[in-house]
Amino acid sequence: MKITAVDPFYLRMPNITTAADGTQDTLLVRVRTDTGLEGWGECDASPLVSLAVYCCPMSHGNIVNIRTSLMGETLNSPDDVLRLSEKVLRHGLDIQQIEHAYSGAEIALWDVVGQQLDKPVYRLLAELSGTSDVAHPKLPYASVLFGDTPEATYHIASSLREQGYRAAKFGWGPMGKFNEANDIALVRAAREGMGADAQIMIDAGVVWGTDYETAYTRAEAFAEFSPTWLEEPLAPDAIDAYGALTEKHPSVPIAAGEGSSIYRMAEDLIVNGGIQFVQIDAGRIGGIMPSFQVRQLAEQHDIQYVNHTFKSHLSLAAALHVFATNPDFDLLEYPAAGSELSQCLVAEPFPVESDGMVRVKEFPGLGVRVDTAAIRPYLASVRIEVGADTVFAQESL
């Protein structure tokens, strides 16, 4: 096969707010081949900035856009995906945004190759790495924002419990913004709303920056509510602070990693930051393969890999293929309160099955279908002119 089209699509809700809700907009990438196959991927990024990486004029041999690197290329196998990834990243060496932007295309390439070879992506990864190709179910945790108050948080948690969730993560919002008593009241409300048997996770949303002492104090204070982890108490690149925090052996395990835009950031957090859960977004770190490499590193270090997913079920599909075959990595971030856009984006979302679990789809490629008719109303057409040239004109969806 030859790649004949690489098209990004900027989709968004009519009204965007400052809420820490990543489902308000998205950037999809569609890859087409001369055999009529079509693959899709989703970026967790600023759509316009990442779209620019698909069409920016060349600056020199290390700033070449993604489309130019991919168009006309041969794509028949997982090895081709790896080769093309190396090419794209090498030619985009001096584009900082290259991983965020390329994530969507990389995922789409896997989708195409899986369809071509009639296999789900997780099996291609198993073959490539010589590891088990048996997929295991994951326990989905609802990923929601804290309510503005402990009371509102309690109601959110109760509602999730009534919907059957056995695990839920509460994040951002008021956490860390007021005082310790309020922070503790928020966690207590989450625990009481979810009940004693559920797993709860706390996402501090980088609120304490480099202040690992406060992060430690909060972890100790939250311990009585037995959260599974305390997530991102510190800034993504505050590796020394993470190291200082984890050396104090807080009573609640520390999770981080969603901000990893290159493999090294995740490795750094694991090796030098001492985290116990590494959370990777395949839509940020450059796609499925670098995520899989972090999964392998987590296995070597005997810590747990978890997906970070705060987009649609297209991202969830990519996330699942990365770690479906490891039964010990049994938690799945499962967006439970996303925008209408994120909910309609794939035709058949991943259900929480009767046993409370979510399973990777056994169809070729990613195993999900983008519902183009449903998302068309959300398309924000983009046009970019540089000098006398139109460097980006919107393709139809």
Place this chain on the structure above:
Amino acid sequence: MKITAVDPFYLRMPNITTAADGTQDTLLVRVRTDTGLEGWGECDASPLVSLAVYCCPMSHGNIVNIRTSLMGETLNSPDDVLRLSEKVLRHGLDIQQIEHAYSGAEIALWDVVGQQLDKPVYRLLAELSGTSDVAHPKLPYASVLFGDTPEATYHIASSLREQGYRAAKFGWGPMGKFNEANDIALVRAAREGMGADAQIMIDAGVVWGTDYETAYTRAEAFAEFSPTWLEEPLAPDAIDAYGALTEKHPSVPIAAGEGSSIYRMAEDLIVNGGIQFVQIDAGRIGGIMPSFQVRQLAEQHDIQYVNHTFKSHLSLAAALHVFATNPDFDLLEYPAAGSELSQCLVAEPFPVESDGMVRVKEFPGLGVRVDTAAIRPYLASVRIEVGADTVFAQESL
């Protein structure tokens, strides 16, 4: 003062080639205030991708563009620059390109504040850090590409020697692309052309990826020509490979760091990569302050800080202020063969003075003036439409 305008300008040569020559285009940022002051900064980045970070629509509270974060803000002091940098980076937390893009604005903010306080930027940094405010001259090294052959390289080196350069760095091009004998012949030609008394540096342009054994072998082979350093033999994020290389104590010191787009990448290279020269581009790492912080880290680790500059003398001005006050950090990357655009960009470039040295300018702010009339022919007007909105229309230069 209040910030009243933050305007990026994409400038480029008529014909862009794949040569590893960063002066073929550029992105300038102009900041204006309500008191009539105007500051300038330059990004070493893909101009279009970084420009998008100035105008991208909000995605949520962590993807807010730079203009929105800066417009209307108060700017009176270095503390204001630090406060605004924190705001921009916090609101751009999920934009990977944020540091590349913000570099231009951050440098422009220092330029404005220096003018307002009637002091060169290096003195503001000295006051802020409680360190010496005495500037020292730097030995400029010409930064050029290898010729395609050893013979062509010899002629380039001879020409630089005739122009009076006492130091020169040769990079990229054929280095590492053919075989060891050719690599050695290139270095020999550089040494013979420059003469025995000159300093020569070798820039391998990340050609050996993660292959630290080949990098070590080359370092040993190059040692007879006494280069000051071997630069970027490995990929920017190949920290383990850098660590393995430097643990073998190669006979030529190892330099790296230009790819540092966040402070942590530089810190990682120093602490875990074991490099002996850290090369920072203020136009990539987020501006003058994060560069200054790397300089301080280099001082703590007793290694040498060097600028990376492959743009115009506007970037050179920013670079010089960062480390002007450390007499031990005495080398200055000095672009010697840049495009016409890069050569006309500032009205009075930094001369190599009669003693062969380059000195920071003692004027307020950056101390250089952008020659808007000279660069106007190179302006590539940009227009970006998203949905029904024009999110970027070109301001006049």
